[in-house]
Amino acid sequence: MNNFYGTIPPEIGNLTNLICLDLHTNQISGTIPSQIGSLVKLQILHILGNHLNGPIPEEIGYLRYLTKLSSCWNFLNGSIPPPLGNLNNLSYLLLYDNQLSGPIPSELGNLKNLNYLELSNNQFTGSIPSSFGNLRNLQSLFLGNNNLIEEIPSSICNLTSLTLLHLFRNNLKGNILQCLGNISGLWCVTMSHNNLSGELPSSICNLTSLQVLDLGRNNLMGAIPQCFGNMSSHLEVLDMQHSNLSSTLPTTFSIGSALGSFNLHGNKLEGKIPRVENCQLLEVLDLGDNLLNDTFPMWLGTLPELRVLSLRLNKFHGPIRTSGSEYMFLELQILDLSRNDFSKNLPMSLFRHMKAMRTIDQISKEPSHLGIHIIMILLQFHPRGWSLNLTASQEVIIILVRTVSIGYEARPAPLVISHPRAKLAKKLSCKYPYKPSIMGDLIALRALNLSHNELQGHIPPSVRNLPSVESLDLSSNHLEGKIPFS
Numbered sequence: 001m002n003n004f005y006g007t008i009p010p011e012i013g014n015l016t017n018l019i020c021l022d023l024h025t026n027q028i029s030g031t032i033p034s035q036i037g038s039l040v041k042l043q044i045l046h047i048l049g050n051h052l053n054g055p056i057p058e059e060i061g062y063l064r065y066l067t068k069l070s071s072c073w074n075f076l077n078g079s080i081p082p083p084l085g086n087l088n089n090l091s092y093l094l095l096y097d098n099q100l101s102g103p104i105p106s107e108l109g110n111l112k113n114l115n116y117l118e119l120s121n122n123q124f125t126g127s128i129p130s131s132f133g134n135l136r137n138l139q140s141l142f143l144g145n146n147n148l149i150e151e152i153p154s155s156i157c158n159l160t161s162l163t164l165l166h167l168f169r170n171n172l173k174g175n176i177l178q179c180l181g182n183i184s185g186l187w188c189v190t191m192s193h194n195n196l197s198g199e200l201p202s203s204i205c206n207l208t209s210l211q212v213l214d215l216g217r218n219n220l221m222g223a224i225p226q227c228f229g230n231m232s233s234h235l236e237v238l239d240m241q242h243s244n245l246s247s248t249l250p251t252t253f254s255i256g257s258a259l260g261s262f263n264l265h266g267n268k269l270e271g272k273i274p275r276v277e278n279c280q281l282l283e284v285l286d287l288g289d290n291l292l293n294d295t296f297p298m299w300l301g302t303l304p305e306l307r308v309l310s311l312r313l314n315k316f317h318g319p320i321r322t323s324g325s326e327y328m329f330l331e332l333q334i335l336d337l338s339r340n341d342f343s344k345n346l347p348m349s350l351f352r353h354m355k356a357m358r359t360i361d362q363i364s365k366e367p368s369h370l371g372i373h374i375i376m377i378l379l380q381f382h383p384r385g386w387s388l389n390l391t392a393s394q395e396v397i398i399i400l401v402r403t404v405s406i407g408y409e410a411r412p413a414p415l416v417i418s419h420p421r422a423k424l425a426k427k428l429s430c431k432y433p434y435k436p437s438i439m440g441d442l443i444a445l446r447a448l449n450l451s452h453n454e455l456q457g458h459i460p461p462s463v464r465n466l467p468s469v470e471s472l473d474l475s476s477n478h479l480e481g482k483i484p485f486s
Helices: 010-014 033-037 059-063 083-088 106-110 130-134 155-156 177-181 202-206 228-231 297-300 434-442 461-465
Strands: 003-008 020-022 029-030 043-047 051-054 067-069 073-080 092-094 099-105 114-118 122-125 138-141 165-166 173-175 187-191 196-197 212-214 217-221 237-239 246-248 261-263 266-271 283-284 308-310 317-318 333-335 339-342 375-381 387-390 398-400 405-408 416-420 443-447 471-473
Touching: 003 083, 010 033, 033 059, 083 106, 083 228, 106 130, 122 228, 155 177, 202 228, 228 237
Parallel strands: 003 029, 020 043, 029 051, 043 067, 051 073, 067 092, 073 099, 092 114, 099 122, 114 138, 138 165, 165 187, 173 196, 187 212, 196 217, 212 237, 237 261, 246 266, 261 283, 283 308, 308 333, 317 339, 333 375, 375 398, 387 405, 398 416, 416 443, 443 471
Antiparallel strands: none
């Protein structure tokens, strides 16, 4: 990498014996000169990672020996010139992260030696050319984050060498192709954020190399095929959130499961949580916003890698029973049990052994999870009377709470308390376990949200003593008097 700047001079076309032109990751601006088409012996053209703009000159289509063309990470605009389909020796065509638009030319289907076609993060419109089915050597097809419409052409299933298929964030419609199950080498499929419909094809279970399957935010219907549980022996990421799926979850998961992230948030799934003890590598389990009807699955605490557990907005009921074991939820950092029908008190023993919630990054001095500086416990329970008492606790926990009475003394952990629309009433100096009169002792409090309640009276003077507070929202209440100031 150098630090070249300025433009590519048209005189570069005089270098007619040039075989490789690599200008990647510089500060070069301006347009690609059409004279580059005079480099008739050129095999490699790398101009990625610059500030180039304007169209791709169609003269590049004259470079019949070209094998690699990468101009990604620029500001190129206009359409892909159809003459690029004449580059019979091309194996890499990388144009992602530009501002290219218009339909993808069907002539690209002539590039029968192409291994990698990456056009993501542009503004392409129209449909996926059916001619892509001719690209029998294609291993990677990236068309994500464009404006493509219509159905996925069935000719895609001719791409028997394909390993990566990225079609996310488009406006594709129609069913997920049944014949995808014939592309045995697929290990990553992302089709999220489209308008795909119909049922999940059970043929996907034939993809024994599949490690990542992301079909979230579509308009699917029907049940998850039971064979999906058997896929967990090789599947590492399964994301089908907000996809209108119904019925029950797969009942069994393979011994030696590789599943690390399982996200079915925002569907219409019913029944009980399946036993997933075989998923010993599971880090994220998000089953929130469904119709699951079960008691608290304490046995999930035996999963040694579980870091995120969301069961919010379901029909979980009964008391939360804990285990006497010291080895429960040891890695858990985010827990969301909100808007269920649990009863009785929330046992302190549930949190006693959550050692991951005590970790502080020694550089930033803040807790972290997966690179994000946030640890949360979300507890929005049925408003029948709940209490969580962590008084004098020395643990590092950020707590975000709705419709639950909570007592917590922060020393010196960053703390967030939120009760918006929680039906809180009475005065701010009322009976809740965290008495507002001692709010000034919460030296690490960063955010307090009590908006949209029925609170009355004065704002307690102790709020002046919150040195770390960044956000204070008491709006939409019935408070009166002066605003305290120091």
